[in-house]
Amino acid sequence: MGFYNTHILPVLIEHACAANPVRVQRQKLVPRASGRVVEIGLGTGHNLPFYDPDKVSSVVGVDPAGEMLEKAKQRAGQVAFPVEMAALSGENLPFEDASMDTVLVTYSLCSIPDPLQALLEMRRVLRPNGRLFFAEHGAAPDEAVAHWQGRLERWFWPKIAGGCHLTRRPDQLITEAGFSLEHLDRLYLPKTPKTLGFNYIGSARPR
Numbered sequence: 001m002g003f004y005n006t007h008i009l010p011v012l013i014e015h016a017c018a019a020n021p022v023r024v025q026r027q028k029l030v031p032r033a034s035g036r037v038v039e040i041g042l043g044t045g046h047n048l049p050f051y052d053p054d055k056v057s058s059v060v061g062v063d064p065a066g067e068m069l070e071k072a073k074q075r076a077g078q079v080a081f082p083v084e085m086a087a088l089s090g091e092n093l094p095f096e097d098a099s100m101d102t103v104l105v106t107y108s109l110c111s112i113p114d115p116l117q118a119l120l121e122m123r124r125v126l127r128p129n130g131r132l133f134f135a136e137h138g139a140a141p142d143e144a145v146a147h148w149q150g151r152l153e154r155w156f157w158p159k160i161a162g163g164c165h166l167t168r169r170p171d172q173l174i175t176e177a178g179f180s181l182e183h184l185d186r187l188y189l190p191k192t193p194k195t196l197g198f199n200y201i202g203s204a205r206p207r
Contacts, residue, residue: 004160005162009160009161009162010065010067010068012161013043013162014044014071017043017044017046017107018046019192020191021189021190021191021192021197022107022189023046025106025135025189025199025201026046026047026050026106026135027050028201029050029104029106029133029134029135029201030047030050030051030104030106030133031050031051031052031055032131032133032203033051033052033055033056033102033104033133034052034055034056034101034102035055035056035057035100035101035102035130036057036058036060036099036100036101036102037051037056037058037059037060037100037101037102037103037104038059038060038061038062038093038095038100038102038103038104038122038125039059039060039061039062039103039104039105039106040062040090040103040104040105040108040112040118040122041062041063041090041105041106041107041108041111041112042061042062042063042068042069042072042085043063043065043068043072043108044068044069044071044072044075045061045071045072045073045074045075045076046075047104047106048061048072048075048076048078048079048083049075049078049079051079051081053079053080053081056081057081057082058081058082058083058084059081059082059083059084060083060084060085060086060095061076061083061084061085061086062085062086062087062088062089062090062093063085063087063088064087064088064089064090065087066087069085069086069087072085073085089112089113089118090105090108090112090118090121090122091112091113091114091117091118091121092121093121093122093124093125095125096125097124097125098124098125098126098127098128098130099125099127100125100126100127100130101126101127101130101131102126102130102131102132102133103122103125103126103130103131103132103133104132104133104134105122105132105133105134105135105136106134106135106136107135107136107137108136109134109136109138109168109170109173110136110137110138110164110165110166110168111161111162111163111164111165113163115168115170115173116173116176116177119173119174119176119177119179120177120178122177123177123178123179123206126206128206129205130205130206131182131203131204131205132174132179132203132204132205132206133202133203134170134174134200134201134202134203134204135199135200135201136168136170136199136200136201137166137189137196137197137198137199137200138166138167138168138169138170138198138199138200139166139167139168139169139198140188140194140195140198141186141198142194145194145195145198146167148195149166149167149195150166150167152166152195153165153166153167166195166196169200170200171184171186171200171202174204175204178206178207179204179205179206179207180204180205180206180207181202181203181204182202182203182204182205183202183203184200184201184202185199185200185201185202186198186199186200186201187199187201
């Protein structure tokens with residue numbers, strides 16, 4: 001899988017992250033971030049053009065895939081606010097307690113090995129009045145779709161999709177990590193296979 005993970009998988013992920021239905025959700029969510037922001041799973045920086053430069057003072061983007069961050073540098077050079085990047089895992093953030101105004105995570109909880117630990121870290125670094133904004137795909141409510149999600153996940157999906165899981169419940173993980181959901185939309189993205197396209201999009205505050 002070395003050649004696949006190095007040369008093929010990044011291209012597939014880049015294509016999926018740039019898909020128009022996903023882009024629409026980014027456009028709705030990302031401008032709500034404000035102050036000092038940490039983005040978990042920055043990837044190649046697809047969210048960077050959508051931050052509101054009048055509301056954001058700085059963005060720190062973390063992603064364990066250093067090669068993705070190299071590609072994000074071009075997008076970072078086109079925005080009007082400071083952007084820092086670090087090749088780090090979301091489960092162990094090197095930031096002080098209550099030091100961030102906003103945490104943003106989009107289409108990343110599916111592939112973080114320990115999503116609950118990552119969310120506990122997000123809660124730790126958020127200020128008491130800070131906000132978590134999230135857009136994630138996960139378990140569908142329809143029995144037939146959920147059945148196929150489970151089968152795909154057991155058979156092969158995480159192996160070919162960079163550790164991506166289809167059956168996680170982002171809303172449950174977020175509340176389990178000590179957040180109160182402020183707003184939650186659950187929907188199938190248009191023009192997207194249902195097994196991949198059921199989304200959880202919203203905001204939460206630390207309890």
